Amino acid sequence: MPETTIESCNVKRLEILSETGDADESLMPPLSDSQIRELYETLVRMRTFDHRALNLQREGRIGTYASILGQEASQLGTVYALEKEDWVFPSFRENGVLIGRGYEMYMILQYWGGDERGIKIPEGLNIFPISIPVGTHILHAVGAAIAAKYKGDKAATLAYFGDGGTSEGDFHEAMNFAGVFKAPVVFICQNNQWAISMPRVKQTAAKTIAQKAFAYGFEGVQVDGNDIFAVYKATKAAVDKARGGGGPTLIECHTYRMSDHTTADDASRYRTKDEVEAWKAKDPILRLKLYMEKKGLWNEEYGKQVETDATATVDEAVKKAEAVERPRPADMLTYTYKELTPRQVKQMRDF
């Protein structure tokens, strides 16, 4: 008997906005001019924040910091597609996700400055605390999605991770559980090409990360991660599908980590300047600016104003972060359990 093809998958890539700022209008998501301006202004604020955070680290004013430079569109484009009741599960390189979700910038600085209170998420803001062990929190997003479904809530969850994270066993387990339980979860892989010094080709022999979804019984799509319209459109579709009972989606945001892995890293040890230069031309904010300019939504004066506003906002955040009083030493014991153990009560006497 001849062999037959019993399954096949088509891996699609979505691009809307080119590097020169030209958009394929037939694919454009419905965004008003004021929404597009809001996107641009938030992107600039993210980049301004990121740049300042790097400087603060160099000045010894915060600790190790993971830059989002180059990934702003992947981060904002995804959260911009969410409703208030949706949840995000960030890893450590999601400062843009936090900002895009309305998180106070001063608290992000407080956290990276070494104070847990910076990641005490305010009530009503559906963000899970930053997770550092790579890939492990993807499971939490799946669990929360199953719980949302069980409770009958119309909420979707978003799990953020990188190309390196897809090598972890928990990525596999999370994708597998999500498929089996048809959980309302969207997996956002920011494939930024590098996991510290390891290039994407050394994480997986697969041609794309998006195609991995098909093995778990659901859809995966690659988007140009520096194209905020494509990122937004794909995420919106995935989130709507999840809320409507259609199950999970994997979105591979094809982007680039323009900076070092963290402030403790030196990327010049393992990658070429030419590679980085080539990606500069694909910059997500530059291309949105070019688009807006063509549409009459951007001029020099507006651009300057946006930057001035962003700088002022970040200045304010830095001031506020540095004015926060030091945490109480007893806090390290207070939040271990709901109530102190008898032994902890004794240990508290040291403070």
Next chain:
Amino acid sequence: MATMNMVHAINLALKEEMQRDKNVVILGEDVGRDGGVFRVTEGLLDMFGEERIMDTPLAESGIVGVAIGMAAYGLKPVAEVQFMGFIYPAVDQIFNHAARIRSRSRGRYSVPIVIRTPYGVGIKSPEHHSESSEAHFCHMPGIKVVVPSSPYNAKGLLISAIRDPDPVIFLESTRLYRMIKEEVPEGEYTVPLGKARIVQEGGQVTVIAWGSMLQKTMKAVEGMDAEVIDLMTLNPFDEETVYASVKKTGRVVIVHEAPKTGGFGAEISASIAEDAMLYLKGPIKRVTGYDAVLPLPKLEDYYMPTVERIRKGIDEVMQY
């Protein structure tokens, strides 16, 4: 009042808590249609349906990680890890997340999960099915470790564990599952976490045990003036009850199934040395499993502390 074994008592606790609180859900391998490999969850699928009794893919890290996400969303998941020897893939989730999310978020999020897992020697099974690795979990702040030794306490402790606002590792001795029957009340009662139980009062020696070792200890002390403490919760352990007993008897024997080095007996010994040393008449004795990889069934009876070894340990401290 019904007489039942530990399997039925745990099943009853799960059933009653699920009836009481619809946020309580169960997930794990084979927990649904099969009722669990030890039948602990038998009948629950028919009663509560697939939405609440979730048969999962075969992945321990996945089970615990997903349970953490559910708990963060407001459910109270009871996850089953089929055998303690298979819990290690989930240790990353337990240590790095379940134990820390309350602290990480400074109290904004908590992880009220229970991880039930059968432990210990007892069913003549292949490698990895007989481990007692409770000490590893006791070293991680943020989680509680509970080990019942009888049907009555298993039910009451499990209800407390499910209602507890923090993650609890709940160890069920495979040896005890069907060994003892006792009266277990239907309906609500709890046995508090963090409290030990004096099983037998005595004046000459304090013998501390938990889980599977309690039965053997009770046999070993027959005819002796020994005070027997069933610790029940290992972390946080009931220091007060232990010290009060040590102050009375001046002699201590600690019995556990796990290897001696770094076992939880070491923590108890050190604590007594710190806080009740001057009441001791002689050295503290630990009667434990050997510092060996747990042998297959042909040798496991040599590995486990026996009634004779426990008695010998008590005799040794009685020399002082």
